[in-house]
Amino acid sequence: xxxxxxxxxxxxxxxxxxxxxxxxxxxxxxxxxxxxxxxxxxxxxxxxxxxxxxxxxxxxxxxxxxxxxxxxxxxxxxxxxxxxxxxxxxxxxxxxxxxxxxxxxxxxxxxxxxxxxxxxxxxxxxxxxxxxxxxxxxxxxxxxxxxxxxxxxxxxxxxxxxxxxxxxxxxxxxxxxxxxxxxxxxxxxxxxxxxxxxxxxxxxxxxxxxxxxxxxxxxxxxxxxxx
Numbered sequence: 425x426x427x428x429x430x431x432x433x434x435x436x437x438x439x440x441x442x443x444x445x446x447x448x449x450x451x452x453x454x455x456x457x458x459x460x461x462x463x464x465x466x467x468x469x470x471x472x473x474x475x476x477x478x479x480x481x482x483x484x485x486x487x488x489x490x491x492x493x494x495x496x497x498x499x500x501x502x503x504x505x506x507x508x509x510x511x512x513x514x515x516x517x518x519x520x521x522x523x524x525x526x527x528x529x530x531x532x533x534x535x536x537x538x539x540x541x542x543x544x545x546x547x548x549x550x551x552x553x554x555x556x557x558x559x560x561x562x563x564x565x566x567x568x569x570x571x572x573x574x575x576x577x578x579x580x581x582x583x584x585x586x587x588x589x590x591x592x593x594x595x596x597x598x599x600x601x602x603x604x605x606x607x608x609x610x611x612x613x614x615x616x617x618x619x620x621x622x623x624x625x626x627x628x629x630x631x632x633x634x635x636x637x638x639x640x641x642x643x644x645x646x647x648x649x650x651x
Contacts, residue, residue, distance in 0.1 A: 431470040432462065432468065432470070432507040432600075432603045432604075433505055434455055434471050434506065434507065434599075434603070435471075435473075435474060435503055435510070436448075436510045436512065437499075437511045437524075438473065439476045439520065439523055440476075440514055441514070441521070445514075446514075446578065447512050447544075448475070448512065450576065450578050451510045451544055454512075454542055454592050454595055455469075455471045456471075457592050457596040458510075458596040458599055458600050459471060461596055461597060461600050462600055472502050472506075476523050476524060479495045479496060483523065483526050483527050487526055487530055500535065503535055507540075508539065508599045510544060510599075511528075511541055511560070511564070512544040513545045513560060515546065515547035518551075518552060519559060520555060528563060528564075533566075533567060533568070534621055536568065536569040537569070537608070537611065537616075537619060538568065538570050538607055538612070540570050540598075540603060540608070541571050541572065541599075542571075542574075542575075542595045542598075543556050543557075543560045543564065543571055543572075544576040544577070544578075544595075545576075545578075546579070547577070548579065548580055549579055550579040550581070552577075556577050560575075572602065574594040574595040576588070576591050
């Protein structure tokens with residue numbers, strides 16, 4: 425957690441595939457507004473970007489082999505150090521893009537525990553507006569992230585609508601307040617062991633497992649009775 429006058433680390437994850445990308449533009453507006461609000465409060469927000477179109481090959485490799493390339497490794501490091509996240513996805517056929525979903529599917533389930541996340545999405549039509557709350561919010565609930573109450577969706581006609589700016593403002597305030605609270609760090613320091621972790625992914629706390637128990641000896645091909 426960053427103290428006042430230090431930098432909060434806000435990471436954009438953009439699933440846009442075009443350049444320029446409306447998905448990236450929306451995420452930039454949210455992150456920029458968050459930084460502006462922080463500045464007004466005497467704080468600083470450092471924004472980093474994970475552009476998934478640049479990781480497409482490594483995401484596919486990770487899906488089939490669980491091997492992380494250098495760009496994926498860097499992205500994971502950024503998310504691990506983040507105080508907050510803006511996750512922005514393009515919507516195709518009533519679902520977040522496969523590239524966006526696949527990236528989060530291959531991440532360690534512990535990586536985003538309690539981290540504040542702004543959910544954002546873009547689409548060509550307002551018919552996709554519920555995708556953010558029906559599908560993206562459930563994905564991040566599974567990852568045990570703390571999604572802010574206000575999601576931000578932009579169809580083509582929304583870019584000139586003042587209501588989009590108001591939603592961006594609300595989401596920016598929410599994520600900034602959560603970053604200021606240090607909630608994620610407090611969970612990690614005070615409640616980490618109460619979460620279910622996959623072996624090898626719990627930040628070292630899995631070492632508390634008794635490897636000499638009957639169950640663990642059986643799991644590794646030994647006998648239940650060591651005598």
